[in-house]
Amino acid sequence: MTDLSNAPDAALLVAYANGDPDAATVLTRRLLPKVLGQATRMLNDRAEAEDVAQEAMIRLWKVAPDWRQDEAKVSTWLYRVVANLCTDRLRKRRGNVGLDQIAEVDDGNPSAARELQSKRRVFALKYALAQLPERQAQAVALRHLEGLSNPEIAEIMDITVTAVENLTARGKRSLIVLLAEQKAELGFEDDTT
Amino acid sequence: MTQPDDQLLASLFDEARSENVEPSDDLLTRVLADADECQPKASSVSAAKASFWDRLLSGVGGWPALSGVTAAGVAGLWIGLTPPDVVDDWVANAMGNTTSVSFVDDFAGFDEVTLDG
Structure with a gap:
C-alpha cells in the first residue's frame, strides 16, 4: 500500500477521485476533526454539528473529480462550506x-x-x-x-x-x-x- | 464600549475555543461510508480515460473489426518477411526483375535505390 500519510490534502483528493481505496480514510482522519470542531464551535449542538460535518465531507467527496489542485486549498474550501452550512442552521434557529x-x-x-x-x-x-x-x-x-x-x-x-x-x-x-x-x-x- | 466588555467577550471566546471535539466512531463510519458511495469507481474512471479509444474503435467497427485488421497485418508482415517462391515468380513476371543502383557511394545508409528493370 502506498504511504499516503504525508501527502498533501489536494493530492489525496485527486487520488480518491482516481479510485484509491485508502485516500478517503487518510483525508477523513485528517480533516473531520477540524470540520467537526468548527461546526461544534459555531453551533454549540453536537448532533447538529455532526450533521454539518457529514454534509461538508459529502460535498468534498462529490467535488473531488472536478478538483483543480492549483485553485484552492482543501482546508480553505472546507472552512467556507462549514461556515455556510452553520450560518444556514443558525438563521433557522434564530428566535x-x-x-x-x-x-x-x-x-x-x-x-x-x-x-x-x-x-x-x-x-x-x-x-x-x-x-x-x-x-x-x-x-x-x-x-x-x-x-x-x-x-x-x-x-x-x-x-x-x-x-x-x-x-x-x-x-x-x-x-x-x-x-x-x-x-x-x-x-x-x-x-x- | 468599555474595557470590561471586551474582556467579557474575550473570556467567552476562550471558553468556546477550549471545547474538546473528537469525531465519534459512528460519525467516522458514516463519513467513510459516504466516501465509498461517492467515490468514482475504477471502471468509470478508466472508461472516461479511454473514451478517445472507444470513439476510435467504434469508428472502425469495434474490437471484432480491429481483430480482423490485426490478423491481416500480421499475415502481411509474415508474407513480406518470408515470401513463398510462387510470390517471387509472380512479382517477377508482373513487374520485371529488380536492379540496385548506387548513386551516392559514401552516403552510408542511403546508398541504394531500387529501380524497375
Missing part, C-alpha cells in the same frame, strides 16, 4: 431557542455548578452569534473561534482583509450589546474570570 430553554435542559444534569455556568456562557455566545448578520457571524467565528488570521479569512470569504476587519469589529460590538443584558445571568458581575 427559536433561548437561554432559559437551555437552562431547563441542564437543570436535570447533576454536574458541578461551574461547569453548568460555563456551558451557559458558551451557549449565550453562540446564541448571540446567531443574531448577527451572516457575514459578521462568519467573520467573527473564523477569527475568534477558529483563530484564523485576517488574510486567511479574507481568502475563505472571498473579500478583502479590510472588509474582514470591518466585519469582525462590527460583529464584536454587536455581540457586546447582545450579551450585556445577560451579564448577571452569566455570572460575569460576581465572577473575576
